[in-house]
Amino acid sequence: MTDSPWPAPPQGTCGLPPALEVEVAILGAGIHGAALARELTLRGVSCALVDRGEVGGGTSQWSSQLLHGGIRYMLTGDIRQMREGLAERATWARIAPHRCRWEAFWMPHRFGLEGLAHRIGIGLYDHWGAERPGWPPALHLGHVPRAAFEADPRSIQGPFRGATAYADLMTWDRELTRDLAASSGALRLDFHEPEGFEDAGASLKALRLRDRRDGTARRLAARRWVFALGPWTDGAMAQWFGESRKRLRLSSGIHLWFDAVPGCERPWAIRRPKGRILFVIPRDGMLQVGTTEREVDDGWVPILEAERAELFEALGACLPAIPWRSLPVRAEELGVRPLVAAGGVTTHLSREAVLERHARFQNLTLVLGGKLTTARALMDHLATDLTGIRCEASRTEPLRLWDGQPAEIR
Template sequence: MTYDLLIAGGGINGCAIAREAALLGLSVLLVEKDDLAAHTSSASSKLIHGGLRYLETYEFRLVREALHERERMLAAAPHLIRPMAFVLPHAHSVRPWWMVRAGLYLYDLLGLGSSLPRSRALRRDDPRLAPIAHNVGGFLYWDAQVDDDALVRANAADAIANGAQIETGVGVTGAERGGAGWHVFLSDGRTIDARAIVNATGPWVKDFLARIRIRSDSGLQLIKGSHIVVPALWEGDHAYILQQPDRRVVFATPWRGSTMIGTTDVPVKNPGDAGITPDEIDYLCGAANRYFTRQIAPADVTATWSGVRALYDNGAGEARKVTRDYVLELDTRGAPVLSVFGGKITTARALAEHAMAKLGPAMGFTARPMTRDRPLP
């Protein structure tokens, strides 16, 4: 059988692209060697957010797109995504008050038209600052929390409902360019034909290109992010964003009756290096203990998760400065192959829209936005 599109990778980007393509009327086969959301897409900080800290590295385009997508996602999936207030204590701040206030003003401006409240300063006697030791005031702003695994599956369900075929436990072992497309060899022994391939394999994006013998000049940085879960450190459904001495920020959010703390930024060499280390647990415990009256130790950790993020290499020396924006690389030296470098859960829908716009001219179809106002199942 011949498909218009073979998508490799069943994370958020692959499933969002499958959904967009199916709604455009393309015949789609998505294959995932493990399970949907088995890796990076179920190991996030569980946030739909604009990325306040990205303003510091001047990623204004990404923040603006993410804030607009946040609004779309709140409308599309209220059963999976809920608004959440974030408290930013000014204790232990490595940035002056005026800089944080200016950043929040810019965050509000880039998200103009949002249904969420605007940011504001908090007095020391605000009850949401009560869990913070050495309270010197702070700020309040809004983003949203998501069940990331469920969001991936909702995208997949909508893709299937519109004709896409999604198969788990099946990987791509190789592919050859033919006269009008690709001959793709699957791990279950089948060979299928596809007019184009989308490489949405996340941390394995370069490995996949090597497997199908495509040369790419794009660099990739593999950055591990780990999270811990501890008994609840405060009462209430608000979250905290905590500035650290290394200029990173760490989130502390409610998660299923407990508190999630994350994330770390640790460069790794292999896509499969997604286990938390004792040093990371110590770092996250220390990040929380720097702020909260209620102290924690590694023995208090009840759960952990870690994911390897495949970030486009923009030449940044520090992991925290590597761009979180995505790059779509299209190779048209024969049948097309589109590779996804980077990406975030918040911007996956927009990424899928841009992927179709990029593939359209090469495949001879006219792409148009299909999911901007479409609810997720």
């Protein structure tokens, strides 16, 4: 965990005193840490949100930017995980309409039998996900009319003969994470470097911190601790406590951003081998494509040329009418997914999350794995476990905007 990959802190100071005390200290200001801060605030519990970078500045800003049920789970048979995601998708649409936008995604098919399978499977997906607050009536689901499909340049000269439309929710993940933090009363200790813990044998007592902006030392005391460090969990546990156990394996996916292509109005989700999905999504005046996947060792890794080549090859094979290799790449990003090992071993990986009570420090919980869509539900569960207080408002209370501006639905 070297300091070099982390962005330099901005100018300014924190303004908090050198000695701080809260009920719950949260390390990691990504989607899970920010969601937990909101959950604790809704329950009237004091907390602090600590990060060596900025809120939402790590892997939470490089997700697929979708709040979805997981259409790929229909293919793998993980119906329970899919239905959980669909229920949470509706919750996000209620509490963060200013950061969400419903879309009709097209899944193209190559031949008639595949098209029939899509219509059946996607029909179930939309049936189970029928709760769609704020759904635009102009968007149509199900069979895509041939004229509409053939008018899209992605259909020209390609292997696809038609498409089926399904509903999913697009978001802006970094802004959503920041809104969660803004909706909490947490003491915000972003750009703070952890320098060491104080413990009482079986429990953590306090954390010594150094403000990366001006070098100010601070001490944070808490009764309970939660590490929501995402892909940096194993490295942090090795650095802070000398632990060699690997709780996660990391999978990366890349996104490339091109100029908008005229006629590409609907997002496409293309089935690929091994259950992967190739997304081609018009958004924010550009065209986003991704992802490929590889196993990596850290949360900060570069994009390999082989990854770009594989993605361009897939685009050329699926959507040959668009000259992908001659289009300038306006931006590229690589997101790292922390995959938790099922049953404590890394031979079987899962997109599900695990809340692990630390074996030595009984007041420490580790958030392992998880994904953007179900982060709120997972942290609702954790906050209830930590405090003994249930909170129905978690599913209905609108988020406050990070910048304090009036909410604007995109």
